[in-house]
Amino acid sequence: MMIRVMYSDWRQDMVSAEALDRLLALKRVKKFKRFNGWVNVGYDSIRGTGGEGYKGPDRRGASSEPRRLAGRG
Numbered sequence: 001m002m003i004r005v006m007y008s009d010w011r012q013d014m015v016s017a018e019a020l021d022r023l024l025a026l027k028r029v030k031k032f033k034r035f036n037g038w039v040n041v042g043y044d045s046i047r048g049t050g051g052e053g054y055k056g057p058d059r060r061g062a063s064s065e066p067r068r069l070a071g072r073g
Helices: 017-025
Strands: 002-007 012-016 029-034 037-040
Antiparallel strands (some): 002 029
């Protein structure tokens, strides 16, 4: 999947998800586009960033057992 990005100099491009990760790490992207609109880097939430201060349990994939639906055997 290709993602539209806006560089710091306002140019736009289409890049792969892997390239976007690299560009974000290098702080070369001002914005990128999600299905619901533009993400402002440094302002909007971006997956994989900002979680340094969280000290609670990791709920993502915490259980290796499948979840059971209520009322089912």
